[in-house]
Amino acid sequence: MSDIEPGRSRVTATLGRLALAAPAEIATVTALSGGVSADVFRVDLHGKPPVCVKFALERLRVAARWTAPLHRAAAEFEWFLFARPTAGAAVPEPLGYDAAGQAVVTRFLPPADFPVWKGELLTGLVDPVFAGAAGAQLAAIHARSAFATDVAARFSNEKDFRRLRTDPYLRATARRHPNLLARLSSLADQLDAARTALVHGDVSPKNILHGPAGPVFIDAECATFGDPAFDIAFLLNHLAIKSALLRLPRATLSMAAAAAWKAYAEGVTWEAVAAIETRVLDLVPALTLARVDGMSPLGYLDEVERVRLRRLGRRLIASPPPGVEALLGAYAT
Numbered sequence: 001m002s003d004i005e006p007g008r009s010r011v012t013a014t015l016g017r018l019a020l021a022a023p024a025e026i027a028t029v030t031a032l033s034g035g036v037s038a039d040v041f042r043v044d045l046h047g048k049p050p051v052c053v054k055f056a057l058e059r060l061r062v063a064a065r066w067t068a069p070l071h072r073a074a075a076e077f078e079w080f081l082f083a084r085p086t087a088g089a090a091v092p093e094p095l096g097y098d099a100a101g102q103a104v105v106t107r108f109l110p111p112a113d114f115p116v117w118k119g120e121l122l123t124g125l126v127d128p129v130f131a132g133a134a135g136a137q138l139a140a141i142h143a144r145s146a147f148a149t150d151v152a153a154r155f156s157n158e159k160d161f162r163r164l165r166t167d168p169y170l171r172a173t174a175r176r177h178p179n180l181l182a183r184l185s186s187l188a189d190q191l192d193a194a195r196t197a198l199v200h201g202d203v204s205p206k207n208i209l210h211g212p213a214g215p216v217f218i219d220a221e222c223a224t225f226g227d228p229a230f231d232i233a234f235l236l237n238h239l240a241i242k243s244a245l246l247r248l249p250r251a252t253l254s255m256a257a258a259a260a261w262k263a264y265a266e267g268v269t270w271e272a273v274a275a276i277e278t279r280v281l282d283l284v285p286a287l288t289l290a291r292v293d294g295m296s297p298l299g300y301l302d303e304v305e306r307v308r309l310r311r312l313g314r315r316l317i318a319s320p321p322p323g324v325e326a327l328l329g330a331y332a333t
Helices: 005-017 073-089 117-121 126-145 149-152 158-176 178-193 229-245 250-266 273-295 305-316 324-332
Strands: 026-032 037-045 049-055 094-098 103-107 197-199 210-212 214-217 224-226
Touching: 005 026, 005 037, 005 103, 037 229, 037 273, 049 073, 049 210, 073 094, 073 103, 073 126, 073 158, 073 197, 073 214, 117 210, 117 229, 126 197, 126 229, 126 250, 149 224, 158 178, 158 224, 158 273, 178 273, 178 305, 229 250, 229 273, 229 305, 229 324, 250 273, 250 324, 273 305, 273 324, 305 324
Parallel strands: none
Antiparallel strands: 026 037, 037 049, 049 103, 094 103, 197 224, 210 214
């Protein structure tokens, strides 16, 4: 993390095009971890609050060759714009989208005040109340956007969602499990065809900050108008996997996942809760298997853990439990 010239040049150009800062106003440019999909910089400005500048990458930083459209940066910015009136402080303040640089600029949120939720979970710090707040905010965004034709037109990113989610997660996994090919392909087709509500597409603990006022959702590059079940299933899958692998907070991790689902279900107004629960029961174990054998496997798994999760995912795909709480219990035992 240092002030580096290549990053500074790109940042300077972006902030200039957006009229957010002149070159003389830029004090330091610090490279941050952008995960697999972006280059991210903290920019300290003279006389102004710091900002975050995120540049989308065409080739993602994974072992498999996985490319993604750069214009997904626009989808992320638009998701921030749409979600902020509903979720308020649960969404970073969007400052600008630079089409020339495929960059999104937001107000910088200091890690000391906004730690990444994943980091807290991996150290055993689990807060079911916080998890419930994340589920409730997610449901509120889905409810506001459900069946809204203007939102559907604004986020008609189904081709990008296929390249970023259903192909690398479900269809790639199906190719490694021929006996599940029909099942996983059907799930992918259903997600690709759904047009129900605005989906974030990457709701995992690494993309949720633990802010002073509650959860803050970041990294909405996969945003599309699709099936809201994907978002809550994506979150529950991450929490369930951690409850299966981490020994000390296993019980509280399961409680946190249950709290997220309960709060989310209470906010479902656009369809019967039972209908979305049925899809979640199908999606969670499919996503578990995808995090082992898809194009974006979890980096912290050892071989024993991979084998265990593979078996668990396959078993739950073949025989889904009767409800979400029972599903979460299968991971925690």
